Amino acid sequence: MKRHIICLMILVFFNTACLEKKKDDAAANAAKNRPVPIMVAKVVEKTVPAEVKAIGNAEAYSTVLLKPQIGGLITKQTIRDGQSVSKGELLFMIDPRPFEVALKEAKARLERDTALLSKAEEDMNRYGRLIEKNVISKEQNEQIQTNVRALQATIKLDEAGIERARIDLDYTGIKSPISGKVGSILVNEGNVVKANDDRTIAVINQIQPIYVTFSVPERYLPGISRVLSQGKSEVTAFIEGDETSPEKGELAAIDNAVDKTTGTIKVKGLFANTNNRLWPGQFLRVSLKLSEIKGALIVPSKAVQTGVNGEFVYVVNFSPSPDRGGVRGGVVDLRLVKAGQIIDGQTVLEKGVNADESVVTDGHVLLTPGRAVEIKESQKAG
DSSP states (O other), rough: OHHHHHHHHHHHHHHHHHHHHHHHHHHHHHHHHEEEEEEEEEEEEEEEEEEEEEEEEEEEEEEEOOOOOSEEEEEEOOOTTOEETTTEEEEEEEOOOHHHHHHHHHHHHHHHHHHHHHHHHHHHHHHHHHHHHHOOOHHHHHHHHHHHHHHHHHHHHHHHHHHHHHHHHHTEEEOSSSOEEOOOOOOOTOOOOTTTOOSSSEEEEEEEEEEEEEEEGGGGHHHHHHHHHTTEEEEEEEEEEEEEEEEEEEEEEEOOBBBBTEEEHHHHHHEOOOOOOOOOOOEEEEEEEEEEEEEEEEEEEOOOEEEEEEEEEEEEEEEESOTTTTTTTEEEEEEEOOEEEEEETTEEEEESTTTOEEEEOOGGGGGGGTEEEEEEEEEOOO
C-alpha cells in the first residue's frame, strides 16, 4: 500500500512538471511570435550632389618673411603684433643718414668726372687739329682719345653708383610687399640689423583670399580634374563650432603627384574670406561638389546595418490591413545593399532597394528574416 502511494505521488509530480513545461513553451512561443515594434522610413528617390568630404586646413595665400636689405639702426616702428597692413605701407625705418651721405658722395663724383670729361673732350678736339698739322705725335693723340673714353665709362659708373645709393636709401624704409596680417614682431625699434640678416623682422600672411588644402583618395582624381577644367567646382568649408554658416569657395589647384604612401592627392580650394573667418593653420571639414546624382535612392544612415555578408537593410512587407488596434504590421525581409556616399545623415543606396519601399530604422536587435513586426512610428528620409 505504501509503495502504491509513493508511485502515485511520483506520477502526480511528473504530470505537474509536464504541464508547467508546456505553459513555459507556450509563453516562449507567444513571445517569439509577438510582433517586434520598429520604426521605418521610406526609400526616397531624388537628385543629390556627389561630394567628396575630407579634413583640411587653411593656408595663407602668400607668406612674406620681412628681412632688411641694408644694415643699420632701426629708428622707427609703425606696426604692432597682429596688425593688418596694406601693400606698400611703411613698417620700419632704418637710420637713413649714412645712405643720404653716400648719395651725396656719388653725385659729387659724377660732377667731378663730368668736369674732367668736358676738359678731356676739349683737349681731344684741340689735339685733333694739331695732329693734322703734325704738331703732336700720333701716340699723344691716341692717348687723349683713350682718356676721353675712360672718363665716359667713369661717368656711367658714377651714374650707376648714384642709382645704387638711391636704392639703398629707399631700402631704409621697410614696406609691406603684400596686404595681410602681421604676426609677432621679432625685431623691434632700437635694434641694429645687417643686410640680408639671418633674423626675420616679422612675418606677414595674406589671408584675403586664402587657401584651404585637403587630401582626397586618388580614385576621385578623374572627377576632380573634370570639374576643375570645366570651372564649375564648389568647395565648402565648415568651421568647428560654427558649422551652420559654412564658407564657400572654388577649386583652385590639384597637386602634381599622388602620395605613394597614402594613395591620396592634395587639393586646394580658394576662398575670398572677406570676413576673416578662416585663419592659416585652422582645421576645417571640407566638402567638394563633383556632380549631381539623379534618381539616387536614399535612406536614413541608421537603417544600414553591417553583417558577415556585408551591408544590409530590413525591408518591411506590410500586411494588407492593420490589426484590430489600427497598428500597421507585416514581416521583414533582409536585403543586401551597396551603400554609397553619406549626405547629412542620409545614405545613398546604389542597389538592393526600390523607391517607396519601407526600411527599418530602429528595432534591429530582435529582427530576423521573416519576423513579424508592428510599426511604432515612421520617419521621412531626405
